[in-house]
Amino acid sequence: MSTIADLKKGQKAIIGEMNAQEIPLKLLEMGCLPGNQVELIQIAPFRDPLYLNINDTFLSIRKETAKLINVNLIEDE
Amino acid sequence: MSKQINVALVGNPNTGKTSVFNTLTGLNQKVGNYPGITVDKKEAVIKLSRNLKAHTLDLPGTYSLNATSLDENVVIELLLNKNDKDYPDVVVVVSDIENLKRNLLLFTQIKDLGLPTILAINMADRMDRKGIQLDIDLLEKRLHTKVNLISARKNKGFDDLKQSIIDYQKISLVPCLDASEIDTAYFESLKKAYPRQDLYKLWLVITQDVNFGKTNRNKIAAQNEFKPKSNSEIKRLQQKETIKRYQFINATLKETLTKDLALATGLRAKIDRILIHKVWGYVIFLAILFLIFQTIYDWSTYPMDFIDESFLLFSEFVKQNFPAGMLSDLISEGIIPGIGGIVIFVPQIAFLFLFIAILEETGYMSRVVFLMDRVMRKFGMSGKSVVPLVSGTACAIPAVMAARNIESWKERLVTILVVPFTTCSARLPVYLIIISLVIPDERWLGVFNYQGITLMLLYLLGFGTAVASGWLASKMLKVDFKTYFVVEMPNYKLPIFKNVVYTVVEKTKSFVFGAGKIILAISIILWVLASYGPTDEFSNADEIVKSSTDLSSITEEELETEISSYKLKHSYIGYAGRAIEPAVTPLGYDWKIGIAIISSFAAREVFVGTLATIYSVGNEDEQTIKTRMAAETNPILGGPLFTFASGISLLLFYAFAMQCMSTLAIVKRETGTWKWPLIQLFGMSGFAYVVALIAFQILK
Known part of the structure; x- marks a missing residue:
């Protein structure tokens, strides 16, 4: 099982299980919910934070948070 | 007799809510602070019709009613407190056409509080360019409210929005989500304990740390029929609520909104490629x-x-x-x-x-x-x-x-x-x-x-x-x-x-009228201390200087500077400088530098001017002051006063000391208490003193 922190630039995935107790509610409110799509747009220099497109919302989160969110990769055709 | 209603503007950050407020109200807005905290409070009274005025409040941007910052707390405290004088008769939720899905989360929450809630969709001018189509009638039906398309940039749709505000009593109060869906058993018991309260409001009182009239969360928890939940259970329910709301929003938008993906331009990606490039x-x-x-x-x-x-x-x-x-x-x-x-x-x-x-x-x-x-x-x-x-x-x-x-x-x-x-x-x-x-x-x-x-x-x-x-x-x-x-990366x-102009004007005003009072008060005090003295030597300065100098050998101007130098030395600040001499001698300074340090509390650069006055150098020409300073001797150690050791000590003192009343005033204004500026004053100046002391003692 991989997490958002394992995505490579440009990769898309479907959000799966997440460690709900530790994830900020604000992130869920922005649309980071199981079943929604996430795309890694860019990683900041020094490998942190991450720039994501979640459910059509563009946002950046720190790697420590990204590690708590499991994803299933969408295979590129 | 004209009537006045309260209107609250709420919305996610980056939706252009403030532009909407600016367009609605024009320049007659008032910016203040919420009591005790430094969150801007922007309000204005606008005329809606011949006999209806609206007191309009621009609330801080928030993503939801689950507050995670002081700004967001302001929103929820107002919306839950019926007794607040600003408690709205009608709420306008400002959203952005391109982020409607996310913006609707906040809308459904506010709607469920039982307040008449209008949805104003901003940046509607971008719809064509982005290939977005919206079925307004159906959306109004699904959300049980009035929906207005507006554009603050193009100044469009505001007459319709004002009309919706005028007709606020016609807006249905039907909630978007039945709160008891979140957890049936839990909400049933809540209902039993408080049959007359709005369920969703009760839920927010429990989950948010805010004051809410007579019912606070401890009282709710104390009810017998009602079993409180642990924090982790509450968080789980909040997540469930968020998921339920998104299900409702997704279903609603599926019916009403279409997006032509081909038209979604790659402008963001292009600009991002340069602006956040690693080099x-x-x-x-x-x-x-x-x-x-x-x-x-x-x-x-x-x-x-x-x-x-x-x-x-x-x-x-x-x-x-x-x-x-x-x-x-x-x-x-x-x-x-x-x-x-x-x-x-x-x-x-x-x-x-x-x-x-x-x-x-x-x-x-x-x-x-x-x-x-x-x-x-x-x-x-x-x-x-x-x-x-x-x-x-x-x-x-x-x-x-x-x-x-x-x-x-x-x-x-x-x-x-x-x-x-x-x-x-x-x-x-x-x-x-x-x-x-x-x-x-x-x-x-x-x-x-x-x-x-x-x-x-x-x-x-x-x-x-x-x-x-x-x-x-x-x-x-x-x-x-x-x-x-969690930082949103908005569109360019x-x-x-x-x-931009409003921000500049507002910040400048907030400095001049907020911190200005303190600065003016302190500078007048400093002026009094430097212009009056406790002894006869001060009041008779003219005669004393005149009798002790050979009047024929100096010009009128030189005499003036001699007198002001003598006056400063015998003013309250002058005596203060002498009083602190024992404290500054270990740093390599004399009482004259002591005076300059005290008076430069008004602003650091005053140091130079004060020395010029003390040394009775008429003008502030740097070269003259320098020559005069170089000639000063150290009263205790002998030799020149300004040596490498005392110079470095003085440089270090000015590098670290909190020698600026205006900064203290603005910190007081920005943090809302004297605690932080006082910590800065004593912390920084204490540190400066110690460092300067060590430097002089090692180098001398």
């Missing part, structure tokens, strides 16, 4: 910082010189046209220069906020946070702290105000606390004169000038101390609010000129 991103950011820095530092000297001269002329005018006496002195030497000392900061504040408003409006500020977060986090600050820290190099006052853009209270407080360490332009005159006295004007390795190296080291020292104390402060501060790093937009 170019930093190069561009540095260039922008350099431009800001240049502007504040360089360009503002012209208006500042103008202000300076105008106030001097004004003061001269009063002196000549008012009957001589205490009142005339107070006005011309105390009050006018005091006000001048406030107005002098206006150009720097205006320039800095001009840039910051543009950076925020365009969406670039979020990119800065993205680029800098990793580095700044190490020192307990946020990516946004970079702008205040760098502008602190020009002046700490606009820099402290700029920290308002940092969402996390702890990171903001750390930034405010450490900004005054950066080398502001007022330290420069002090540095320059001391460096030229004690550092040899020679070259190291034939290339680098020692004096230049010293000045550069002082700048680095200031910045380094700021960053290091940020690390220290973040370790020591305990702050209740747990905040998370051209700034709206009107919004």
Whole structure:
């Protein structure tokens, strides 16, 4: 099982299980919910934070948070 | 008789809510503070029709009613408190057509509070370009409300919006989500305990840490029929609520909104590729910082010189046209220069906020946070702290105000606390004169000038101390609010000129009227202390100086400077300088420097002017003062007063000490309490004293 922190630039995935107790509610409110799509747009220099497109919302989160969110990769055709 | 209703504007950040407010209200808005906290409170009374007025309140931007910051708390406290005088009759939720899905989360929450809630969809002018179509009628039916398409940029749709506000009583109060769906058993018991209260309101009172009239959450928890839940269970229910709301929103938008994906332009990706590039991103950011820095530092000297001269002329005018006496002195030497000392900061504040408003409006500020977060986090600050820290190099006052853009209270407080360490332009005159006295004007390795190296080291020292104390402060501060790093990366937009101007005007006003009072009060006190003395020597200064000097050998002007020097030495400040002499002798200073240190509390650069007066140097010509300073002897150790040791000690003292009442005033204003400025005053000046002491004792 991989997490958002394992995505490579440009990769898309479907959000799966997440460690709900530790994830900020604000992130869920922005649309980071199981079943929604996430795309890694860019990683900041020094490998942190991450720039994501979640459910059509563009946002950046720190790697420590990204590690708590499991994803299933969408295979590129 | 005309009626007045309360209207509250609520919305996500980056939806253009403030532009909507500006367009609705025009310039008759009033900006204040919520009691006890420094969150801007913007309000205005507008005329809706012949006999209906609306008191309109622009609430801070929030993503939901689950508050995670002071700003967001303001929103929920108002919406839950029926007794608040601003409690809205109708709420307008401002949303952005391109982020409608996310914006609707907040809308459904507010709607479920049982308030008439209008949905205003902003940036509707972009719909065609983005290939977006919306079935308004169906959306109104699904959300049980009135929906208005508006564009603050093009000033469109506002008449319809006003009409919707006028007709607010027609809006249905049916909720979007039945609160008991979140957890049937739990909400049933809640209903039993409080049959007359709105269920969703009760739920928010339980989950949010806010005051809400008579029913507070402890009372709810104390009810027998009702079993409270643990925090982790409550969090689980909040997540369930969010998921339920999104299910409703997704279903609604599926029916009403269509997006032509082919038209979604790649402008964001193109600009991002450059602006957050791992090399170019930093190069561009540095260039922008350099431009800001240049502007504040360089360009503002012209208006500042103008202000300076105008106030001097004004003061001269009063002196000549008012009957001589205490009142005339107070006005011309105390009050006018005091006000001048406030107005002098206006150009720097205006320039800095001009840039910051543009950076925020365009969406670039979020990119800065993205680029800098990793580095700044190490020192307990946020990516946004970079702008205040760098502008602190020009002046700490606009820099402290700029920290308002940092969402996390702890990171903001750390930034405010450490900004005054950066080398502001007022330290420069002090540095320059001391460096030229004690550092040899020679070259190291034939290339680098020692004096230049010293000045550069002082700048680095200031910045380094700021960053290091940020690390220290973040370790020591305990702050209740747990905040998370979730930063929206908004679309790039051209700034709206009107919004930029409003921000500049508002920040300048908030400085002049907020911190200005304190600055004026302190500068008048300092003036009184320097212009009056407790003894006969002060009151008879004229005669004493005249009788002790050979009048034939000096000019009128020289006599004047002798008298003012004598007066200053025997004023209250003069005696204070002598009183602190035992404390400053171990640092290598004498009582004259003591006087200069006390009076430069008004502003650091006053140090030079005060020494000029004490040494009775008529003009403030640097060369004359320098010669005079070089001739001073140390009363205890003998030899010259300004040696390498005492010079370095003085430089270090000015690098660290909190020698600026205006900064203290603005910190008081921005943090809402005297606690933090006092910590700065005693912490920084205490540290400065110790460092200067050690330096002198080692070097002498």
